Amino acid sequence: MPLRFFNTLTRQVEDFMPREAGKVRLYTCGPTVYNFAHIGNFRAYIFEDLLQRHLEYRGLKVDRVMNLTDVDDKTIRGCRACGMALADFTAPFKKAFFEDLDTLRIKRADHFPEATAPEHITRMIGMISTLIEKGHAYRAEDGSVYFRIRSFADYGKLAHFNPEELRDGVRVRNDEYEKENVGDFALWKAWDEADGDVGWESPWGRGRPGWHIECSAMATGILGPELDIHCGGEDNIFPHHEAEIAQSECVTGKKFVRLWMHCRHLQVEGSKMAKSAGNFFTLRDLMEKGWSGREVRYALISVKYREPLNFTFEGLAAARSALQRLDEWTTRLQELPKGASGENLMETGDAFGEALDDDLNISAALAVIFDMIRTTNRRMDEGTLTPGEAISLLKWVKGVNAVLGFEAEAGAVPAVVGELLARRAEARAAKEWKLSDTIRDEILATGWIVKDTKEGQKLTPAPRGGA
RNA sequence: GGCGGGGUAGCCAAGUGGUAAGGCACGGCUCUGCAAAAGCUGUAUUCGUCGGUUCGAUUCCGACCCUCGCCUCCA
Numbered sequence: 001m002p003l004r005f006f007n008t009l010t011r012q013v014e015d016f017m018p019r020e021a022g023k024v025r026l027y028t029c030g031p032t033v034y035n036f037a038h039i040g041n042f043r044a045y046i047f048e049d050l051l052q053r054h055l056e057y058r059g060l061k062v063d064r065v066m067n068l069t070d071v072d073d074k075t076i077r078g079c080r081a082c083g084m085a086l087a088d089f090t091a092p093f094k095k096a097f098f099e100d101l102d103t104l105r106i107k108r109a110d111h112f113p114e115a116t117a118p119e120h121i122t123r124m125i126g127m128i129s130t131l132i133e134k135g136h137a138y139r140a141e142d143g144s145v146y147f148r149i150r151s152f153a154d155y156g157k158l159a160h161f162n163p164e165e166l167r168d169g170v171r172v173r174n175d176e177y178e179k180e181n182v183g184d185f186a187l188w189k190a191w192d193e194a195d196g197d198v199g200w201e202s203p204w205g206r207g208r209p210g211w212h213i214e215c216s217a218m219a220t221g222i223l224g225p226e227l228d229i230h231c232g233g234e235d236n237i238f239p240h241h242e243a244e245i246a247q248s249e250c251v252t253g254k255k256f257v258r259l260w261m262h263c264r265h266l267q268v269e270g271s272k273m274a275k276s277a278g279n280f281f282t283l284r285d286l287m288e289k290g291w292s293g294r295e296v297r298y299a300l301i302s303v304k305y306r307e308p309l310n311f312t313f314e315g316l317a318a319a320r321s322a323l324q325r326l327d328e329w330t331t332r333l334q335e336l337p338k339g340a341s342g343e344n345l346m347e348t349g350d351a352f353g354e355a356l357d358d359d360l361n362i363s364a365a366l367a368v369i370f371d372m373i374r375t376t377n378r379r380m381d382e383g384t385l386t387p388g389e390a391i392s393l394l395k396w397v398k399g400v401n402a403v404l405g406f407e408a409e410a411g412a413v414p415a416v417v418g419e420l421l422a423r424r425a426e427a428r429a430a431k432e433w434k435l436s437d438t439i440r441d442e443i444l445a446t447g448w449i450v451k452d453t454k455e456g457q458k459l460t461p462a463p464r465g466g467a
Numbered sequence: 468g469g470c471g472g473g474g475u476a477g478c479c480a481a482g483u484g485g486u487a488a489g490g491c492a493c494g495g496c497u498c499u500g501c502a503a504a505a506g507c508u509g510u511a512u513u514c515g516u517c518g519g520u521u522c523g524a525u526u527c528c529g530a531c532c533c534u535c536g537c538c539u540c541c542a
Contacts, residue, residue, distance in 0.1 A: 040541090159538080161537095210540075233541080236542065237537075239538095263542075314491080318478080318492080321491060322491070363488085363489070368488095377506060428500090449504065450504090452500095458504085458505095
């Protein structure tokens with residue numbers, strides 16, 4: 001079965017075939033670094049991570065770009081409010097972003113271009129010049145340059161609406177008289193007071209690039225004029241990606257992107273995440289509440305990317321339980337008495353991968369995992385699972401984790417806990433239950449749960465609160 | 468007003484023209500000094516409502532109700 005993905009452009013699930021066999025050119029819209037990213041942003045990045053890892057699981061080489069927008073209205077406003085240089089203001093947020101990616105086990109892209117890098121600014125200016133030459137853009141009185149949407153017949157194709165019929169919105173600003181058409185968007189924004197010392201020289205005077213042209217320049221600059229896949233959150237469909245298509249195709253004359261994939265927004269406890277509603281969370285907020293990056297990852301990845309995801313603490317707790325079950329099963333397999341390897345291997349099949357082939361059907365893929373856990377746990381209870389089968393299963397789950405990234409943290413047991421365990425074992429041998437229970441509490445206080453099994457005491461890391 | 472996505476057990480959520488995956492929670496059992504943990508196991512005559520097509524619809528068609536999102540710089 002081939003890989004199949006839903007294409008926002010055609011609104012259909014299509015067979016996926018990269019332009020160059022075996023290689024995927026993937027562009028993913030990254031963060032604007034004016035603040036810490038919130039969990040809604042991370043839903044998009046985790047979806048993209050799942051996509052990349054699955055493509056790689058299928059043997060494709062992925063060349064991925066994720067841009068960092070480090071100049072726009074918000075970053076400028078932020079740096080001016082703090083009285084800092086733009087680069088000094090954005091630096092800590094860039095750093096935090098990469099830390100958060102690690103926390104969530106999101107694989108690094110191959111390139112993280114920054115909009116303010118000189119080579120990209122130069123490229124943007126070059127593209128804008130070409131657009132003006134070809135009649136797709138014009139300079140307004142104040143020195144700003146706008147894209148002329150009437151010059152591009154396909155404008156509106158991605159979002160599936162006619163730009164001429166857009167409702168007059170409250171967002172139409174009163175400086176629109178400078179544009180030929182309210183739908184024309186800025187390629188270059190002329191400097192004004194509010195920009196302070198942020199600005200670059202251009203053939204049209206001092207100013208800064210518009211948001212859309214940043215992505216077009218970085219995408220085509222690094223991946224070439226024709227991308228295989230371009231991803232982002234659904235809110236990027238219009239105007240951002242629509243604008244990217246227009247700019248890029250008018251410059252290169254080639255089809256910019258073959259497959260557009262967008263993930264739905266995240267809701268929190270049933271309503272839109274907003275600071276005013278008190279349900280706005282950054283990853284850091286959740287970490288402080290005691291949730292792990294792996295748990296957040298599970299919660300955000302476990303609902304299909306094309307469905308709205310309602311983020312709740314109940315869902316986070318469900319993620320924790322499900323992961324513990326997976327951990328427990330893996331540990332059981334690892335502890336199965338070792339026998340001759342290479343014998344009685346098990347055919348584990350590829351139902352997991354096939355589920356993901358179908359437009360990243362994560363629910364079906366997770367069901368495959370839990371079915372496997374249940375059936376093999378049953379056999380371990382019966383004592384009929386052979387060491388060879390356990391080896392096969394461990395190999396299988398390793399493949400699963402190459403895509404999902406759910407492997408347990410390698411938490412080393414502190415020496416203190418080891419001593420407590422030894423003392424408790426003595427107490428238990430002497431049937432001093434009271435002492436045994438006291439030590440159990442002491443161990444729990446260090447963050448570990450002791451379980452008494454047939455094979456003796458076993459440790460499990462205790463969740464760090466969070467409920 | 469335009470365009471689009473949803474409504475499946477307490478919660479989350481797959482799915483198919485032939486009679487409902489999976490996860491969490493909950494109950495039962497096993498294990499255990501007790502507990503915890505873990506494992507097993509049970510739980511939707513039913514898939515928003517009303518019609519239609521069909522031998523048969525949760526799945527196709529129509530109407531309606533509810534809900535969410537986008538409509539110019541928010542992932």
